[in-house]
Amino acid sequence: MNRNAAGPVLGRQIRHELVSLMRTPLTMILSVGFPLLFFILLAALTGNAVVDERAGVRVVQFLAPGLASFGVLMATFSFLASGLSEARATGVLKRQTSTPLPRWALIGGRIGAAVLLGLIAVTLVLSVGVFFYDLQLPGRSLFAVAVNLLLSSFAFAALGIALALLLPTPAMVVAVANGFAIVLSFISGLFTASGSPPQWMDTAAWFFPLKHMATVFSDALNPQLTGSGFQWDHLAVISLWGIGGAAASVWALRSGRERNPVSDPTSHVRASAADAVPRRAGRPPLWVLFVGQIAHAQMVLWRDASSVFFAIVFPLLLVAIIPTINGGGDLDVGGGLLLGSFFAATMAIYGAAVTSFVNMPQNVSEERERGVLKRTRATPLPTGVLLAGRVVAALVVSLLTLFAIALLAMGMFSLPVPPGWPVGLLVFVVSATGFAIVGLAVASLVHSAQAVLGVTLGTLLPLCFISDIFVIGVDLPDVLDAVSWFFPLRHASRAMTDSVSTIAAPFPWDHLGVILAWAAVGVVVIAARFRSEKANHTRAAATARRRDSTPATAG
Template identity: 55%
Template sequence: MGGRARERARGPDRRASDPRGRLPRPRRGGDGAVSGGALLARQVRHELVALVRSPVTLILSVGFPLLFFVLIAALVGDVEVAGSGGVRVAQLVAPGFAAFGVVMATFSFLAYGFSEARATGVLKRLGGTPLPRWALLGGRIGAALLLGLIATALVVGVGVAAFGIEVQTRSVAAVLVTIVLGSVTFSALGLALATVLPTPQTTLAVTNGLVVVLSFFSGVFTFGAQTPAWMSTVGSLFPLEHLVVVLGDAFDPFLTGSGFQPDRLAALATWGVAGALLGAWGLRRTADGATRTTRATRATRGGRAAGVRGRDPRAADARPRRTTRPTVGRLVLDEVGHTQRALWRDPSSTFFAVAFPVVLAVVIPLVNGGGDVELEDGALLGTWFAATMAVYGAAVTAYVNMPESLAEARARGVLKRLRGTPLPLGALLAGRVAGAVAIALWTTALVLGVSAVVFGTGVPPGWSAAAGVVTLSAVCFATLGLAVVALVRSGESVVGVTLGSLLPLCFVSDVFVRGATFPPWLDALSWVFPLRHAANATTTAVVGDAVPAEHLLVIAAWTVAGAAVVAWRFERAEAARRHGPVGPRRPAPSRARRRHRVVV
């Protein structure tokens, strides 16, 4: 046993492995440099991927222009132009909405995205990477350009397929050149605004407000309307009208030629150069401000630390403002005040919920003959649209803004942390709903007052009854918004559902358009939802007439249905928090299986 020699270990049956022998070959040159074109293409791809992951941006930049075009074309698109030999109105309406899509995809998208990246520190962190500034800006502009082309292609494609639009081959080159030039121009202007405006919310409110208002002044939403001369003069000063006119003439079957208009293209280029210069100045100012802020922070860090060390900790104790537990009513009132303050601190919410309805209540009657035009039922056009815009403002506040803020609070964990406070969930929801109702009433008073002053119609006789209808409608909209929050998880998806359902209903529910003739099935569908009942009840009440009971019953029925969904979902969430998730549980593993898991 001990005398036999031990066997030697066998050697490898093949050659020794070569380090890095199976690694893929390097895809770059020896110095590791990436070409400028490849870097720009990757940045454009990155921006497009980020865009696809943001449904709100897609809805605002691509969905809205297409939706508006489809609704307007379905309303008047089949009407033939007088003396045109069969040319329909959709042929002349489509270019305006194509231009609207280009502006929304470039001006609004680029400005808000850049402002948000600056506010969240993304631009500052990218400054420490090898990515040059020109590639970052070029990627955003390239993504905006592609998005504008997609929006235009969708509008034109749907127009060709559904409404018989004919693309004029004589002006295809002019259309492409104009879209590219317009995209670059509005991208530069959006970048310039993003560098000047302080916050993303302000940027969103200003850009979308400018686009919507200038769309009325530039003939996008007012095609064929007799607008006042001063509106046409103001519209001609801005680049949107030049873009609309060039695209409109390129699609006009009654015109000839290549479609190029050097004077209007030069105006677009001038606005683009001005935007680029202002944007470059804003970027330099932002970089210099960041450098000064960093130096000041480093210089004062030691002094502040010394001050904290020498401070008496008892001096920082806050004196309690209450000595007893607050009542539920007090908590609800505090939540109402919080909702009010949150609105006024958010410029975008303030614009869309308060300022935008006021603007529409003035602009829409102006482009339809004036607010003092008397309708067939005796009401004035300005008063009628003031009532519908009050309903629209209530819907935006209660159905869009309030649910969005609640969903964002849930995503940030605020609702979870509030469970450890004396604020009950019911008081929180009641305060949010009451706050939305208060904002809706503020908007109603402002809309009716501004309309009465601008058009000289005076205070409508049924303003108090109209305020009551708006209150009931706001409660209904808020309840439905809470139901959406209870059923949808993310905040962006909540906005997509609420805003994506509200705007189409505004066109078919006598809010934006009065007396329109829709297909029977669409007209019947609009009467199912509460928005049309709220609009008709408010317009009836504001002139002093009795409100039909069926309108109030439908609003009440939707309120009860939304409250039932909210109670069901939040009860399940509360039960899951207390007793664990509801549903069948997997059986516990046996002792042998647990031992096997430990061994493995």
């Protein structure tokens, strides 16, 4: 290829990949929206107090670098790795390499798009910090910030490509990439302005490049420090990791690993709802259809690696990490509540919300887009049985997450069995069921599966921060506090944490009442929407029959 044409080719490929990323709601939410949203919410929760009256330094001065670094990490490592692995498994990468597009442009386009997406996340966080929270950007170190961001972005991109090419399946890549990203983010202090993790955890964090990147970024934005902001020891560690990732990627590409992936049977095989209907003469009993739908829905939920990670693995990681960083799971936080018990309860509610309110409705919406739900009208499967099976399947997965979290918390922190566990179990079942019904109501109102994901996840994440899910002991502003009590998540979280306290709490009639009220509204919305869709389908079928029965006239 002509060298003069190399630049335009790479530029067009970067633009193509960036547009593809921006059309994926999950990517935009977690790599751009997630850091910005967390920055705004943490600034509100901490009050953005002044920590240095003389220099006017506020808390956000130490929050912004960590959350901006998280955006870079997710865009250039997690999503680059998962996207490339998906393209490899589906044969897209193999087909692209057989086109006139050079391999370097193909890989370079993905890297460039990921780096730009990470820089967009950084720009948004810093801009919001400057214009709304008095964040200071010292001119002395802006060049060092730019070098650190670019060097770290390319290092994480090289590691992400190596991960995508070396691991055999997209499911494994998603689990490893997101697992490393979340764990390293917490032990590297990205979500806190202060804190003292155990010595072994701090030592482990310094071995990886994320801690070094965040440290250089934070020190460069610290007005209390002087100098250019360059810290060559930290940049050297980041560079070594980048060189290692690049070497592994080049070896994998030269060995042809991108052309011969191990088939991942869970990546693209999607059974339809009709497949869960038993093949037998006559109409099967409703309970047989119901059980079949539960089994089918669980299969769909378990096959989605991203769903499994964020609904099950992610809360388990937070239960293990957050109490460890903040003084231990046996720390008494007041009211007879231990820190480990608190996060076990809130992470169980979070996992249930992700499974029931986000993942399951998205799967239903995807089946609707493929015409599966429409085809089931011609089968013995009633719509009510289909939806009830999905709700119960989400509840079963949520209960498995609850039991896994309880076992982990009791094993790690030697927590006692709370006396109110029967009430807690009831609260959990009602909450998970209510989340599922509300999620289906959202799916019935929003027609695109990607839009359903954007609405549900974009609603859930902010509510988690103002509903005592990720934080404890913070006085919310009056407006945020009122908003949080309007939604069922805050009530589920409070009732669940009260149930694991060592001090007996009154039965949570009020909290359960709010959750059930939301579920009742969801049922009404679902019933109205499906009746409307059924009527429209009947009218369309009648119109088609009349049109087919009308004799043609000679022209």
